[in-house]
């Protein structure tokens with residue numbers, strides 16, 4: 001008899017309304033994430049992409065609807081436990097006054113892992129992401145934006161989450177490093193069942209990496225499409241038009 005696998009993450013009719021003015025930043029969003037998914041979230045500036053990611057590990061609270069991690073309502077999961085399973089790499093990469101090494105091992109120390117295991121994970125993920133040993137003693141100010149981005153990705157992966165939320169993860173990496181990082185992420189999705197939701201403005205990266213695309217505009221989920229069904233040329237044009245419209249609304 002076939003078994004039905006429960007989705008790893010289920011977003012059900014979720015809305016986010018601003019505190020003042022009652023404007024909908026996200027309106028009635030529903031989708032599911034299967035284990036090991038590679039999903040890109042695309043849409044013009046201000047569409048609500050970052051806001052959506054932040055709801056998934058409760059950095060912000062949704063106004064209505066529900067989100068389930070493996071069938072458990074995320075509001076019933078202690079927030080630190082949730083964030084260990086659903087890690088967000090945001091666009092701002094802060095080491096909070098720590099060195100790279102301290103920042104990488106901090107979440108593992110919080111989990112009270114034995115020192116030997118901490119060292120093994122540090123070596124493994126530093127190696128995996130090609131972070132040179134001589135960065136370990138550097139602080140944020142001694143790293144370029146791209147280097148900080150790489151450390152932030154390592155810091156999320158070292159915790160071995162079930163779901164990784166990435167907000168423009170490769171925007172500051174050169175093409176070679178970006179493609180290495182995407183290869184590492186694809187391997188982790190295939191071998192370790194890591195699910196990845198990635199906000200990305202670079203459609204060529206989305207086309208290469210993602211197996212499914214969520215298209216957001218004005219807080220609404222307009223498309224949820226497997227990548228093989230996407231007309232990328234059409235999508236590029238839609239996005240250019242939507243960006244132009246968004247820019248006009250700001251003028």
Ligand SMILES: Nc1ncnc2c1ncn2[C@@H]1O[C@H](COP(=O)(O)OP(=O)(O)OP(=O)(O)O)[C@@H](O)[C@H]1O
Nearest residue numbers: 018019025043044045046047048049050051052199
């Ligand atoms: N705390 C907040 N209060 C009010 N409005 C907010 C808040 N946070 C975000 N917004 C607004 O919500 C909308 C969606 O913002 P969000 O950052 O999620 O968009 P985005 O799609 O990620 O945009 P970008 O591609 O430019 O990063 C924007 O109009 C933004 O100004």
